[in-house]
Every structure is written in C-alpha cells, then in structure tokens.
Amino acid sequence: MDSAATQCQVCWRVRDNRTEGSSCAVWSDMQTFMDNHDVTSHSPSFSEGYCPQCTTLYHRLTQEHLYDA
Numbered sequence: 001m002d003s004a005a006t007q008c009q010v011c012w013r014v015r016d017n018r019t020e021g022s023s024c025a026v027w028s029d030m031q032t033f034m035d036n037h038d039v040t041s042h043s044p045s046f047s048e049g050y051c052p053q054c055t056t057l058y059h060r061l062t063q064e065h066l067y068d069a
C-alpha cells in the first residue's frame, strides 16, 4: 500500500517522496528511483504530473506563445 509516486510527463523523472531524512521532494530519474526503492520485484504505479522545472518551462513557453499571437 505504498503511496504512488508522481512521474513528470515531460522529462519522465519520478518524484521521490519516500526519501527519508529529506524534507523536500527529490525528482530522480527512473533508474535512480528503482535503485533507491527496490521496486524491481513489482511494478510501481505512478500518477501523472509535472516537475517544478517542467512546470516553469511550460508556463514560460505558454506565455511566450500567447505574447507572440
């Protein structure tokens, strides 16, 4: 009954919200996430989302697109 991790739909990094001793979320690539959480024995479930970097990039691109129109 593990909490589902969030996977960025742009860069495919996974939000590692189960890292102990860390107050802020860490976005790891899939391989790092697998190594940290030993999820090779079962398929982890991911919810769709966007990491902060891609969110910022998305807003920037959207705004530029709007301004360009």
Ligand SMILES: [Zn+2]
Residues within 6 Å of the ligand: 008, 009, 010, 011, 012, 013, 050, 051, 052, 053, 054, 055
């Ligand atoms: Zn991303």
